Amino acid sequence: MSKEVKNIIITGVSRGIGYELFKLFVKEGHRVLGVSRNLDPLQPIVKEFGNASVLSIDISEEEELQKVKSFVEKNWQKVDVLIHNAGKLLNKPFTKTSTTDFMEVYKVNVFAVAELTRVLLDYFSVDSHVVAISSMGGIQGSMKFPGLVAYSSSKGAVITLMELLAEEFKDKKIACNTLAIGAVQTEMLAEAFPDYKAPVTAKEMALYIKDFALKGHKYYNGKVLQVSSSTP
Numbered sequence: 251m252s253k254e255v256k257n258i259i260i261t262g263v264s265r266g267i268g269y270e271l272f273k274l275f276v277k278e279g280h281r282v283l284g285v286s287r288n289l290d291p292l293q294p295i296v297k298e299f300g301n302a303s304v305l306s307i308d309i310s311e312e313e314e315l316q317k318v319k320s321f322v323e324k325n326w327q328k329v330d331v332l333i334h335n336a337g338k339l340l341n342k343p344f345t346k347t348s349t350t351d352f353m354e355v356y357k358v359n360v361f362a363v364a365e366l367t368r369v370l371l372d373y374f375s376v377d378s379h380v381v382a383i384s385s386m387g388g389i390q391g392s393m394k395f396p397g398l399v400a401y402s403s404s405k406g407a408v409i410t411l412m413e414l415l416a417e418e419f420k421d422k423k424i425a426c427n428t429l430a431i432g433a434v435q436t437e438m439l440a441e442a443f444p445d446y447k448a449p450v451t452a453k454e455m456a457l458y459i460k461d462f463a464l465k466g467h468k469y470y471n472g473k474v475l476q477v478s479s480s481t482p
Contacts, residue, residue: 255301256280256464257326259318261309261366262336266290266436267383271333271455276302278460284322285309286336286389309336310357311396312365331463334382335362341397352400359404364411367426379467382412383459384430386478403414405430408473411467416472426465430457432478449477 258275263284264266272284276299284292296302305321307314322329338358340351350426363382374380379458386392388405395402409428416426433448458477466475 253279257283257322257328258331258333258463259322259329260333260335261362261372263304264291267382267452267456268335269429270453271335271459272302273380274435274456274460276283280327283318285318292359295327300409309362309366310338310354313318313367315362315369315410319373322370322373324470327373328375329370330378332364332367332378333459333463334369334380335459336362337383337385338401339398340400342400344399349401355400356404356407359401360411363408364415367415374403374419374422374424378424379463379469380412380424380426381459381463381466382408382414382426382428384409384428384474386430386432386476389430389474389476401458412474413472425464425471427462427470427472428474429462429473430458430476430478432476 257398258280260268260271260282263272273291273295273320275282276295281301282303285307287306287308289304289306292304296304303321305317305464306319309315336358338355340346340350340355341464342346385402387398387402389410390406409430412426412428419426422461433446433450436452
């Protein structure tokens with residue numbers, strides 16, 4: 251029996267988990283749109299696979315997100331899976347973290363999640379799945395780390411946002427869930443914890459997220475799953 255081909259959008263695909271996710275979905279034969287400012291790492295994949303597409307946009311700019319809508323309108327007319335993977339990290343003491351700093355982090359980690367979901371809403375249908383990649387740092391009661399006040403608080407905000415979107419869209423049977431992931435060996439982790447070696451690789455986490463994005467909506471809606479075996 252042939253596998254059902256899905257239309258999948260992933261943000262933040264130039265490196266780390268997003269890059270691995272993009273490759274995995276493309277190689278499985280799904281139609282995939284990768285969204286990132288830097289598309290250079292993705293060009294070999296796009297050249298090799300006709301089902302891979304990319305858009306270079308800054309998701310922190312609302313008008314830029316209309317390009318994603320235009321792509322879907324022209325090429326697909328339907329979105330089965332949207333993975334909000336893009337994230338902005340700021341490692342700075344609270345006393346030196348300005349309102350501007352907070353806004354720059356929240357624009358990517360929270361506001362872009364809300365706006366991209368909104369502009370694509372007409373293209374979701376029954377069984378579409380919106381997945382936000384959050385962090386264990388956004389879980390209340392989890393271990394917190396100095397310097398990550400803007401980042402971790404934004405990851406807490408996106409968890410609540412997704413719970414509310416699930417409630418708003420439940421009559422349409424559009425599922426919205428969040429994965430709060432722990433330490434994964436990525437460039438972003440190295441920026442936050444230079445001396446820490448994570449027990450999970452980007453590809454290993456991408457495999458988990460891929461399966462959850464394709465099947466998790468059958469079992470969860472409006473939920474946050476903690477995907478972590480370590481601290482941080």
